Structure formats: structure tokens, C-alpha cells
Amino acid sequence: MIRKFFPYGRNNLKRTYRHYILVLATMLFIQATYSQEPKKLAELLGYPKDSKLLIIHADDMGLSHSVNAACIKAFDSGGITCGSIMVPCPWALEMTNYVKDHPSLDVGVHLTLTSEWNLYKWGGVSSSDQISSLLDAQGYFYQSVEEVGKHAIAGEAKKELKAQIDRVIAFGIKPTHLDTHMGSVLASPELIKIYLGLADEYNLPILFPRAYTSWFPPEVAKALNSKIFLLDNLFMLEPAMITGNWIEPYKKALTEMKPGLNEIIVHLSYDNDEMKAISQGHDDYGSVWRQKDLDMVVSREFSGLIKANNIILIGWRQISDLMTKQNSN
Amino acid sequence: MIRKFFPYGRNNLKRTYRHYILVLATMLFIQATYSQEPKKLAELLGYPKDSKLLIIHADDMGLSHSVNAACIKAFDSGGITCGSIMVPCPWALEMTNYVKDHPSLDVGVHLTLTSEWNLYKWGGVSSSDQISSLLDAQGYFYQSVEEVGKHAIAGEAKKELKAQIDRVIAFGIKPTHLDTHMGSVLASPELIKIYLGLADEYNLPILFPRAYTSWFPPEVAKALNSKIFLLDNLFMLEPAMITGNWIEPYKKALTEMKPGLNEIIVHLSYDNDEMKAISQGHDDYGSVWRQKDLDMVVSREFSGLIKANNIILIGWRQISDLMTKQNSN
Numbered sequence: 001m002i003r004k005f006f007p008y009g010r011n012n013l014k015r016t017y018r019h020y021i022l023v024l025a026t027m028l029f030i031q032a033t034y035s036q037e038p039k040k041l042a043e044l045l046g047y048p049k050d051s052k053l054l055i056i057h058a059d060d061m062g063l064s065h066s067v068n069a070a071c072i073k074a075f076d077s078g079g080i081t082c083g084s085i086m087v088p089c090p091w092a093l094e095m096t097n098y099v100k101d102h103p104s105l106d107v108g109v110h111l112t113l114t115s116e117w118n119l120y121k122w123g124g125v126s127s128s129d130q131i132s133s134l135l136d137a138q139g140y141f142y143q144s145v146e147e148v149g150k151h152a153i154a155g156e157a158k159k160e161l162k163a164q165i166d167r168v169i170a171f172g173i174k175p176t177h178l179d180t181h182m183g184s185v186l187a188s189p190e191l192i193k194i195y196l197g198l199a200d201e202y203n204l205p206i207l208f209p210r211a212y213t214s215w216f217p218p219e220v221a222k223a224l225n226s227k228i229f230l231l232d233n234l235f236m237l238e239p240a241m242i243t244g245n246w247i248e249p250y251k252k253a254l255t256e257m258k259p260g261l262n263e264i265i266v267h268l269s270y271d272n273d274e275m276k277a278i279s280q281g282h283d284d285y286g287s288v289w290r291q292k293d294l295d296m297v298v299s300r301e302f303s304g305l306i307k308a309n310n311i312i313l314i315g316w317r318q319i320s321d322l323m324t325k326q327n328s329n
Numbered sequence: 330m331i332r333k334f335f336p337y338g339r340n341n342l343k344r345t346y347r348h349y350i351l352v353l354a355t356m357l358f359i360q361a362t363y364s365q366e367p368k369k370l371a372e373l374l375g376y377p378k379d380s381k382l383l384i385i386h387a388d389d390m391g392l393s394h395s396v397n398a399a400c401i402k403a404f405d406s407g408g409i410t411c412g413s414i415m416v417p418c419p420w421a422l423e424m425t426n427y428v429k430d431h432p433s434l435d436v437g438v439h440l441t442l443t444s445e446w447n448l449y450k451w452g453g454v455s456s457s458d459q460i461s462s463l464l465d466a467q468g469y470f471y472q473s474v475e476e477v478g479k480h481a482i483a484g485e486a487k488k489e490l491k492a493q494i495d496r497v498i499a500f501g502i503k504p505t506h507l508d509t510h511m512g513s514v515l516a517s518p519e520l521i522k523i524y525l526g527l528a529d530e531y532n533l534p535i536l537f538p539r540a541y542t543s544w545f546p547p548e549v550a551k552a553l554n555s556k557i558f559l560l561d562n563l564f565m566l567e568p569a570m571i572t573g574n575w576i577e578p579y580k581k582a583l584t585e586m587k588p589g590l591n592e593i594i595v596h597l598s599y600d601n602d603e604m605k606a607i608s609q610g611h612d613d614y615g616s617v618w619r620q621k622d623l624d625m626v627v628s629r630e631f632s633g634l635i636k637a638n639n640i641i642l643i644g645w646r647q648i649s650d651l652m653t654k655q656n657s658n
Contacts, residue, residue, distance in 0.1 A: 065603055090450060129456035139454060
């Protein structure tokens, strides 16, 4: 889930970047790391240059059994092409075991620094005394991205995020990509730098919308564009978009989709006792919402819209494989 | 749950105790700590001397939402008198919040050193680098009490068990008693010593059946008897006892109940998706079992048997309050 993708807002982040030293440090980091030519992804994947490529991504795997079961149903029916696991959550092992038994599934790490529900909680996978800046007084992750941004010490966040990736690998899975739960790794320039660094260290594609490069100085944006397969468009349903008919905003997104790399994020679960209990007092992205997203992605209407709009479904795995191939050349 | 209350068996534990130095150390500890006269509990609580006192105890609160909801239903209907919380579990906060809002509920700490289900996991509440002897390669508690007994370093177990009690207190609850998930604090003489020490440190009653004092040298047994309110009889349904009619073994226990302090442990939940998923591949004490235990404790037949056999229901809170009163005298 990325409920507040940039919790501080663009303007705040821009202001932060005006701080000269930080800008310089970030620029130097990115320029040193990202120096290749821009990629033409569709062609590199063997599709026509102007293809509308679409990743349909299920967030929050591992959060609950209800989420896992719904994601497995969506994988089976072709309603999603990939998803990512919240490693610190109690049901992560169920999902990683399933992925181990179904190695063709396209699954990444949903880098997690928040525990946002009121009564169902988790902390980090690292030793808690080594990540105390990430934990509240009760030993759980903070509820909001704002609190993460305020309290997180960069070194501790990096340690925890690496531990999450390493744990998935230790479970016997090769993650296909990295993305971010509630956008928490985008909560500060330091965290963004860590996120980019992890992509480089593990040689994995990451969720990073092209629009966000506008927050950076032009040279940094250019460097990013030349190294990362940026998302040309990211669509995630937000409360304000909801109309009577659940599929309408998705229909609009699919109908208006442009050539390039697109991603639709969905939040799946069953509207059952477990998910109702998890999301009590929290309708947005709660159990009813997730059941509706599930019903939609497995519907004929949704798959019909994809076909009717000449959209090519891909997963992060294809991009990850491409990166591996490029690196070995 | 106390699936294997003494995993090593009586004989093994007796053999262990023959180790002279350990016996001596344990004896010295217990003799130093437990030196009062035996208690006549029924009279101290204001009941006739030969009363059949019965605690009906729900284990495993906090394990899942399903368990919490079932325990709340059983509290509301008077089917249980008390229960205890597994503090490291993801749903502990839901239960502690409920208890904070319902302070008359009689709730203790279900000291936990195991994570026994196959796909739904937790570790300790302490920093994992400080309790590495309690954790498996994946960072979770071991699945079995045998593994706890084999790997646990006493100091690390003590740190974790104290942290569980302290966390419940930090959540704003005064626990009424301590008991043990799967009997894991009884997995070795060192762990038993820690368990007795925690009872003393927090001045809380503990689950400790009188029968188990026979494992100790007579002087130790006598000292234990004079200090702790020992359970004269503990009944917990085991797989071998199950007949066609779920209530039969409970009926036998209630009908044959003797004067003194008795406890019946039940394992409650709904047989719903969440609990089915948690207990998959694990019928004993699984979701069907727990639904049957729930249906039974809230049934008229169960409450009728209690009345018909002149059994007086009490909770650990009355014993805890008595200990507090005695200490202040």
C-alpha cells in the first residue's frame, strides 16, 4: 500500500532539496552510480517501441492470510502479474513458502517501515536495539510515514531494509524487484538515497515513477533516467476517485493509458473476519476495499479492458531478467 | 496451550535432577525463597474448607483475532473465568487494549518461548541479538519445546520472559498470573527456576500442579507447597481423550472433581478462515478443536455440570489479590 506516496508533498521535498549540501551529496551519489544511456524498455523486451506495457501489482503480501489467499487467487486467474511481500509481517512465511513452491511467480520485496493498523502490529526483522529509531514505545514500527520521516536514522533504516531483502533470500526466494509500503522509503532524501542504493546493490528494478524525477535537479533527474527503468505512469486507486462503480477509475486509467511502462497497484484480500479485524476503524484500503479490488482484477470486464486497449501485460521479472542479462554482457 | 506439558517426561526430569550441583542450587534457591507455612486456599478466600474451587482458563489470547474474539465471547457468557495473553503474537495488542477497557477481566501472561504453527510465526519481544539461543535460523521462536530445552540459554530465556511481562505492564495492564505456553518454561530445571523466580519477583500466582512437586526432592517439594498456591488438579483435553461427544471428558473431569484448587484449560477460537489457515496441517488444538471448546464452555450443559457438582468458579485474580493482601500484612 502506498497511501500517501509522498507524505511531505512535493513542495516540502523540493524545499528540503534546496538545502545545498544534501543536494550535492545526493547528486554525487546518483551521478556516480547512474551513468548509462536511457533505456528503451519495450524494444529491449522485444515489443514494438510504442507498446503500452502494464504491470498489475498486488501490494502487501504476507500482511495476513486473507491477503495471501486473495493474491494467490489473483495470480491463478491472471488478474495480477506480480506482487511484493511485507517481510516483517506474521504471514510472510506462508507467502514465501508458496512462492518457493511456485517459482514462476513474480514476487518482490515490499520494503516496510510502518505498522499502520490500530490493533494488528509488527516490528522490524532486525534486532530491535539496532533499529530503535524505527520503533515506537511499544516496540512496533510507527503507524505513519510522517513518523518514519521524523525519527528514522538513515543507517538504521538501511540495516532494516537490507535485513528484509536478505530474509526473503534466506527463505529461498530470488526477489524480482523492490518497492515501498506506504512510500515510506521515500519519506526523506536520505531514505530515497538508501532505496536507490539497495536497487544497485541487489541489482533489482525498483518502483520509481518518472514524474518524481522532477523533484530533483535536472542533472540528477537525467542520471536517474539513464539508469533506472522509470515508471512512465503509476496508477493507484485513492479514496477520492471512488464512484458507485468500483471499476470506473481503473477503466479510465486503462482507456487513457499511454505507451511506456505503466503500473497499476491493487490491494487484495477477502472481506472476511481476519481482514475486517485488521482494518477496523480504517475503511480506506480496508477489507471491503480489498475484496472489491480482488473481484475486479479477476473479472472479465477488467481483462476485457486490457485487451480492448491493446495493453501488454508484463511483470517486474522481465525487467529484472533484462538487467541481469545486461550486466552479464 | 500446553501440548506436551513435560516434554522430557518425568523420568528424564528426575534423571536431570540427580545431577548433584543443580539439585543443590535449585534447592537452595527454592528454600531461600519459599519458606512460609502451607496455605488453606479455600478458607483464605472465604469458602468452606472442602470447596471444589475451579479456574476455567482460556490459553493463547493474542494468538489471533479469532482466538481473541472467541475468548471475549466466553468471558461475556461466563464460560471462562480467566485467560492469558501470548505477548509476542501479532494480536496481543488487540487483547491488551480490550482488557484495558474492561479492567475487571482476569488476565495473565502466557509465557511464550515457542512459535509452533507451520506458516504463522513470531519471535520474541526482546532484541533478537540478545536472545539468539531462543530463535531459529529464520529468526522465529523454535516450533517445539524440545528445541527450546535443547538450545535456550537460561539468561536469555529470563530476559525474554521478563520482557513479555514488562510489555504487558507497559500496555497498561496488571497481569493476575503467569502460566506457560506449551509448558515451555518447564522444559529444563533452569527454566523452572526462572519461572519460580518470576512468580516471586512480580508477586504473581503461577500455574504449578501439585503433582509436579513429586519430581523434586522432598525438601524442595515441601518448600514449594508452603509458598505457592499449587493446583491440586489440572485438566486439559488431550487428543487421546476425545470421543464422539466433545463434552464427555470435561463432564468426567467435573463429575469427579475433588475439593481443592482445580483448573481446566480450554483453547478457544472460531473455526474460521484465519484459524483454519493458522492451524493447517495441525488438527490437535486446531480451529475445529477450538470452535468445539468454545461451543462447549458457553453451553448450558457445561454450566449445568458446574452447578450440579457444587463447583465454585474462581479466577487467578482472587489468588493474586490474596497474595497482595498477605504481603501488605
